[in-house]
Amino acid sequence: MASGATGGSQLSAFCAVASFLWLGHSIESHQLIEQPRVSSILVLLTAGAFSYAASYIWQWLPGSNGRFDDEGGSLRPAPASLPKRPRRYFLPLLIAAIIFRLELFHRVTADLQCSSPGVEAFLPLVILFYELLPGRRARVGSSSTKDFEQENDYGRTIVDDIVDWLTESKQSVAISTFFISLGAYLASSQDMRSTYICTSFDNSALVRSLQWLGLLLDGVIVILLWRVLAWARTNKSRLVSLSVVFLASAVGSGFLYSSLRLFLPSAPLSHHFKGIDSLYVFDVITDGFAVAVLFVSASLLTTEKTPLSLVGIFTFISGLVVGWGKLKITGGAENTMHGVAYLAIVLISLGTSLFVYANNVQRVALIHRTILVAFMFISLVLATIIAISHNRNDYVFAHPIETLISKARTHGDRYLTHAAVSKSLPVAVNEYKIRYGGRDPPPKFDEWYKFAVDHKSPIIDEFDQIVHDIRPFWGVSPSKIREDIQRVAKEPGIALLKVANGTASHSLSRDTENAQAMVELVKMVNKFAQHLPDMDLPINLDDRPRVLPPWEDVRRFTEKAKQKGFGNKLPSVGKRDGDTEESTPLPLDLQQQTSSSISVRKYQELTALTCPPGTATRAGIHWDVRDFCLSCVRPQSRGSGIFLADFAKSQSICHQSDLFHLHSFFFTSPSSPPLHDLVPVFSRSKTSSYSDILIPLPTLDEVLHKANTQPDTSDFDLKTPALYWRGAQAEKPNDEMLHGGQQERLVHLVNLNSSSSRETLMLVPQNDMRSRAAYERVPTSYLNFLLPFDIGFSSVSSSSSAPSSHPNQFTVTKPPSPHPLQNQYILHLDPPFSSSAAGSGSGGNPSFLSTLLSTSVPFSSSLFTHWYSSRLTPYLHFIPVDIRFQGLHATLAYFTGMKGKASAADRLGNTKGAMINGREVRLKSRLDEAKWVAEQGMKWASRALRKEDEEVYLFRVCLEWGRVVQDGRDDLGFVNEKNKGAKKEAKKVEG
Template sequence: MASPAGSSQLAALCAVASFIWLARSIENHQLIEQPRLSALLCLLISGVAAFVASFFSLWLPGANGRFDDDLGVLRLSRVSLPRKPRRYFLPCLVVCIILRLEAFHRVSYDIQCSSPGIESWLPLFVVAYELLRGRGPRPDADEKFYDEIHHTIFDDIGQWIHEIKLSLIIGILTLSYGVYLSSLQGTRSTFFCSSLGNPSLVLFLQWAGLFLDTSIVVLFWRILASARTTKSRLKTLSGILLTTAGGVGVLHSISRFLQRSNPMSSYSGGLDSLYAFDTAVDGMMLSVFLISASLLTTEGSPLSLVGIVTFLSGILSAIQQTSLIGTWENVSPTTSYLALIFICNGFAFFVYANNLRSVVFVHRAFIVLILILITLAATIFTIIVGSRAIDGHPIERLVYDGRVEGDRWLINAKVSGSLPVAVREYVERHDGRPPPRGFDTWFKFAMDRNSPVLDNFAQMERDLSPFWGIAPEMVRDGVRQAADEHDIVLVKIKNGTPIYDSVSGASASIMDDIMAMIKSFGEHLPDLEFAVNLDERPRVLASWDKIPTGKHSSLGKLLSRRSSTDGAALRIDRIIGNYTRLRDLREMTALACAPGTKSRSGVHWDVRDICTPCLQPQSPDSQYLADWPQALELCHQPDLFRLHGFHMTAQPNYGPLPELLPVFSRSKTDSYSDILIPLRRHDESLELVDTDVKFQAKQKKLFWRGKLDGNPDKELLQGGHQERLIHLINNASKTDEVTILLPGSNRPGTYSYEHASAAELNNLLPIDVGFIGPSRSCGEDCAARHEFGFKEDTDEESIIAQSLTNQYVLVMDTDNGPPKGFLPVLRSGSVPFLSSIFKEWYTERLLPWVHFVPIDIRFHALHGTLAYFTGIGETGEVRLNGRDVKLDGKPDNAKWIAEQGRGFASKALRREDMEVYLFRLLLEWARLVDDNRDKMGFTLP
């Protein structure tokens, strides 16, 4: 049996460690997706764990009674334990826990309407209870008589201060206020709170939840402190948790009964096991926290553990915010510094005023010394870094780096000047694999059309790579399987002539166009088949574990042989039913990510704050998007599940295919396994609009029009990428702020990040965005209709033509697929501001800050990016943030990007380039589906 001192220190350490785990991990786990079921399972696990722990009470602190005064690590020097609890305390506690869980569920559902930092006032509520309870020991009659004789007015003041515990109140107030200041420092997301979110109810539930938290803490303490031994205490805790689990289970059953029309997920291809793992881990960590906390607080005061937990939450956040001083994530160094100072000083007051001799196993004197050192380090760091300005605008560097990278890419894309060099380049870039048969004919075809890209087809290789791990006959079977799906057409090439199954309407013209391209080189192709997806959305959403490595190596050959025998890599069984529910689509998208990635769980519920870790890979040094390929990858950006309409719109008729089927599509996101193909759009003719207008002659304005289709649900209306843009620009409230880089006041050429009112910036910057069409498209019962500014009812053709008269044109994805009109804008001589998560056949050819301006889908840098090009107050200084501001624009850089984009489109995005790409793709495909593909390489004569 462990010593009491060692056991109590271990209990304190376990309580602190388990709390930090729960606080840091809960946001990335799936529990929030099914709140009642998750609460039921976690409470059940915790209750069982507490019951089992009761049989090992000899190894736990307090087994033989109360802690000794010299051993309790959170023990007050003098404690008045509570009286025996009333009988109704237990049912009240159970009801309070259930109500608190329901309040948390409702607040998290509309967390964008919540106010940060309310939870930081919990210690103040707990200390208020202790003051009202009056826990000081009463003097006997002789002491009272002696006091009355020698009593003075100073004794009255001292007694009053002692009774109200003024030093403790000061410490708690300072600590809570510091934690509150720290919580206000988070960068807010553009996911907005509308009338649909009912902000008044959310705020009420937050304060009600704080009251319930206080009641739960006090009731737990009153009930568990009356237990005589640790064993009885743990059994009581187990009974409370299991009873609460039963109550939550009843609520869960009722909710499922009332929502029978909304069944459980029909797709559970792997997240069920992940959910079970998350539930088990979090349930065990919750049990560790509750058991440890019950063993500690019952021997002292509930305020002790509450104060320590609040301190830990605040100090970790404050240190992190202080480390970000000078970056776009923290533009208020004074607030961060004050928050840290208040937390350190408040906790120092607290440990002495509450007579805490040690925290966990660290003596309070050492704790105070550490807090002093933190304060000194923060002071020095804030003075040095807080006044530092940024030399030169980051976009200037991005444009320069883009020019260098553009030159390097063009050289790498066209190394070959002759067929032998092209063959050598192919072999080197494909791990020793020779080119496909007919490569010489393709090379001549590309040279005759003066293609600027002869060697760099990385996207094509990534698309085809998985199918190298599958037997050819199974790939061919997969083509026919895919062709049976809705809006997928089977194309056959026989004797050099392409034919396709009968289609009608606009789809027929699209297929005729691709047939015309194939006819220009079809005589050089063997007989083959492939399936073309005519829908706007990509179709193949296979889970990560169903996609082979696909490299043409000994491992690829082994996978190919194994696939031909057991069919594990590609199952072509008919999928029963369709996946129309939004949750199903998100689960399938999450499973397409590799295990261990952030998006694998498909969960990101804190839409109120921007996910800065999600931004770090593509924006490492500033708020501006630097790495465009990284921005197109979803697996490190779980927040996009609730920030982009594509992931927030259920499919009405059919869902994506969950198996790895070979489907050729126009576009896809990073999660999909479609094979990209040059495929004309329904509005391709719009690209012929005459746009021969000089950049200077166009209007200096950022223009965008979108269309709100169907009857979007509540989440999409508040968080969809188009809806967020409209709210940010047209309906920003007085409290909406954005971070923008403005000229520094110290010396010319320097900049610093500042918060600025979104409404003021919208008036200062030339932005014109809106939805076209009547407001009825939002639905008859759309309560948030007033949130959006609908423009004139204009058709899409005239809108694209109108957009090309502006210097800057924002191009965004639709809810169902990639953006429309990007190529017309690129060819028009305007600057495309591209905000997208989709890839097309030409995506790898276009370079950010060279051919277009990349805009993150979160729009946190939209104002700052536009301000760099157009400037602010160019005709004279304007008032912003209480001072005169003048930011000179960079129209020359904008003109250069517009000219580069237009020139490159005329060289690398022509119809001839589409034919070159398609010819090479079909040569590669012909080899893939041939049974002798390992022996079909092209060799020089």
């Protein structure tokens, strides 16, 4: 980035660019972002220490007056390129500006969901404005002597005049800078927004004002830093000054941080913080070193050019990288804006080519400007080719949901065949051994088989969920398991189910809240208890699961289980990714965590530790709540990331770190802390992070209302064509829940008014070819007007200020329908979670199983699995929806279609089609497919999710568990007269 730069200056430029790229690429994945205030102070201190250390080896550093240059002694700056001498108050003013700028940054990131992306791209224009102010020194390359010579050169042509204008005029500088800034802004500002809520209480106008104020401060800091460092007499004094700026800024920021903590303890000052560990210290050191390299390298170039050259090149590099990242995406959510990405690359390429000549930049790092311009031309050509090819590939000829439904039919047929291979007991025994590593079935397997056949169970062989849940306990000794059971039974919210002498009983007294649920469970067990050995089962009565051991522990016990007879042919239900890391102990602060309470921060860290090393969630908590996380949804989605293709994968948090901000389960402190060790607990539901053993345990609400539940057999065509949901807000919702709670985001999203700028991705038919469709962004408020939503809170918490402080979000309350199943579509979410209670009830929504057994179509957006989850096939028995709701509108529109409605926004009153993006679009409804899904779900639920199927599943769990807790379990297996010839008969059947 130098005019006539020597080798040292070129190396300085290369170091500056390399450190800038490294910081931009890596800092978002570091732990530092979780505690930005503390981290920024420590990084500044580290950068100051490195800068000061560099001042002792200044002779060996590249750049002016350094080892690689011929000049020595004091610097002899070129007056035409340097500013006026700095005033004495510039240094303290610079330090104050940095401290204030950091505070603005922290305030904006605290409400990041309300900020505007891409504002930083306009920093070159701020610097340009300063350079064009009256009184500034003449730019390099312009002189009165040269102007006089040009005026008297009668051989000049108009081409010479154009070249001189392009390379030396202020207009060319302004145009090139504007192109670069606009291109970088377009490249970075077109991301889809997440559904994390920016409410009127957050004051988005103030947040955006702080962003622009921060941009102006960035310009002030760059200019002051340039003016202070450019006139330093030697490299040593320059580096000492830079270290003083870093260290003083760190001390000032620390003092401000401490003062705010002292006088405003309730202010939201930081994100959740894991604490200072070795990895955090490593991130601080590496980022501090990178910051020091960036500023030291830039400071060594201060005598070469103006700050506009440095800032412009950095903006061009970041903008081009982001622009190409957007342009190359095919089939992703951002691909709908590839035209904007292409325009961004065009502007940046043209702007950069002009910029390096207008600012007399001979080299960018080690690349000569001629080569750089050639590269920009190649980039422009390639971008044009890709944009044209992407435009041809944008069209979809088969709707993704149509394809998913077709595949679901095939999967359902294969599952049914796989789940009921056995037609006799000997075949069932042999099938068990084949599926589960050669191990014999548990004792009394013949009684279970008879029980299942007598109850007409359609599932005989496929119980992978049970084997997956119990498998790690084969790596724990029976005596240790029995000891853990007695210890766990003393935990709050856990009851003990005892089986002794062929009879089941429970440990709760009659007046206990959940006693009736345990009574129902005991009734089920007593139907087959005479076939069970004596054993105890700790039953979790909370809605939240309880067992949350680290991934390393689960893997270690699973490996031990494999060594004791469990082969490689084992089920992968709920499998945790990765299988190569060795066990590591739980951090000491987590081992010492008391059982009486646990903070949200500790709870999130425990959850992250259940993921394999190297996964996104294990690496750190997602911080960008403003933008839609495409990388999080891509593994389980198709169709621009909006249609959910793999429902099971969408329930795993390990590759979806953004879920920590999108579900109350993760940002509310549990009333009963999770158990950190692998201990036996039986629960009704769990997320992929937990190691509870699933059983069909009725909820208290189901027990109380079971007698009043009547099956719905009404005609689907006569039902109201609307997507229905009601919910009651959790008690005492915290601030995070009001912004990111699953229910809160849903109500906010489908009730946006016309003033909202939010857009939703839709698959829109193209009128020029009826079978062709393309993804387009459509105003969400208009889609809410077109689509039949009947969604709202039945009540909100009276203990919070939510209705008054968040009016746009919580005034949408609707009474629950007396007959909710009279709607064609019923949406089901996870219950709300809060620190004070598991939730506030269903709020008038029918249960998921009730909807399955009805003629309505269940829509499900859930992170929780139940005993029956593996028996259901998405798009065959229900319609899955991603928890972010980015595909909710498009999915509902597939079934209901979209018709025009007469309104103030559509005065013509379309009846044939809806007006989308300025044209009439006809999106037909697919009621036949919706009706088919409803029928398939109802038929299958009436066959495989009956009360009898719960008993068959529970019997199988108890048989498997009864063997695990007995001494000598490795030698226990099903052996009697009936199956002595099992192998012989099985071979005959197979033959």
